[in-house]
Amino acid sequence: MEWAESATRSVHATWAVTFVSFLFLVLKLGVRYRVTRSLGWDDFFVVASWIVTLPLALVINFQAAHGMGHHSKELSTEDLSAQTRWFWASIWVYLLALGLSKMSILLQYHRIFVGKRTVLTIKLTFAFIVMWTTQAVLVSILQCVPVESFWDRSMKGKCINAVASYYANASLNILTDFIIIGLPIPVLNQLHISSGQRFGLAFAFAIGGAGCIISLVRLSTVANALKKGDPGYANSEPSMWSAIEVSVCIICACLPSLRPLLVRLMAAVGITSSRDATSHPSHIRSRIAQRNWGNSAGVDRLGSGKDMVDIDELELQDSKDQRIKIDTTVEVTSTMESSRQSRKSEGGESNDALVPDGRWYQAQVSNGR
Known part of the structure; x- marks a missing residue:
């Protein structure tokens, strides 16, 4: 049958955002492998989320093919039953893809942040999302017993209050969104960095x-x-x-890993941070750009906490067993002017004493955070 205009628009938008999220996923995996030669659990979860997104796009397509956007009275019994069956599938496929993408973001947080309270909050949030996703998917699949009675009106069955279920899932979904957004904020607030750098990190996370x-x-x-x-x-x-929503969540899970690529692209076109442009010669800036590409999490260095640490002195590590780490280099200079102290000896001869030359002392302090 002819597709409704609203259904056509929905299908086109669905495939468009699915393709865009695929591009971000490929970039994320490419950068991660280029930097670390390995992938983490967050990468596997976001890949799983995108794989589940494909059936979501397909079932939306199938709904459109069976009359989505048309009034039920305009549809044949076969089309109405098929459309309702694909609608049933879209509910739990959507919830599964969304849950996996949120788990990926939290696993990425767990890899990056090491503060005890932050890690505990991340673990609790992850456990909550795992439980919420599991129950939401199971309830959506089994909302009618037998399951076929959801789309086959000739069968007698018992169904839960679907409206209450939809609102409950939507509310918990929004709640977890706000929790995920808020998790990096305390860490970012402790960083002594420029407003632009803070904004960039806040945007990524x-x-x-x-x-x-x-x-x-x-x-x-x-x-x-x-x-x-x-x-x-x-x-x-x-x-x-x-x-x-699912595709945007996948893109959010990919963005923090893409900063090395962005830094390299900016360096290629001659765009550098104000600090790099003013405090380093061109050959040093070139090495900085190369270092940024090799930096695993994409944030070259930050400042944190009580100590003023330069943006080049904190690294978000992506490699195994390495997370946010502050490397503070402290230079202690002992300078003494070379002077001659002339003292008259009893015999009238001058006796010269040379004060020792100053020496440079350098201490490398590594503080895990």
Whole structure:
């Protein structure tokens, strides 16, 4: 049958954002392998999330092919049953893909941050999201017993309150979004860095705010669809925003790992940070750019806590067993002017005493944080 205009728009948007998220995923994996020659658990989870996103795009496509966007009374029994069956699949596939992408972000946080309170919060949040995702997927699959009664109206079955389930999942989804956004903030607030550098880090870690906005938009479209009482007719927009939300979450999981690529691209076109441009000669800046490319997490160095540490002196390490580490180099200079002290001896001869030359002392202090 002919596709509804809203369904066509939903399918096009779904495949577009799925493709964009794939590009970010390829870049993330490429940079990670280029830097560390290995992949972490966060990489595997974001790959799993994107793989699950493909069935989500397909089931939205199948819904459109079976009349999504048309009123139920306009559809044949076969089309209505098929559309409802694919709608059932889209619910739990969406929840699974979303949960995996959030787990990937938290695993990335766990790899980077080492503060005891931060790590504990990350672990608790991860455990909560694992439990929430598991129950949400199972409840969505088994919301009707037998399962076939969800789309086959000729079968008698018992179903849960679907509206209450949708709102509960959406609320917990938004709550976890805000928790994930807030986790890096205490760490970033302790860094003694420029506003531009702080903004860049905040953007990389907290761009999940876009996911919160999309979650709220999706919730409003779901509420609107439920009010209309014809889910198949009104499901085009919720389906589209579900796909957008998952893809944006995948992009958020990829962004922090892409800073080495961005630094290298900026260096290639002659754009450097104000500090590098003013405090290093050109040949030193070239080595800085090379170092930034080899820096595993993409943030070359930061400052933190009580000690003023330069942006070049804190490194977000991506390699195994290395996380945020502060390397502070302290130079202690002992300078004494060489002077001659003339003292008259009893015999009237001068006796010269030379004060020892100053020496340079350098201490390398490494503080794990």
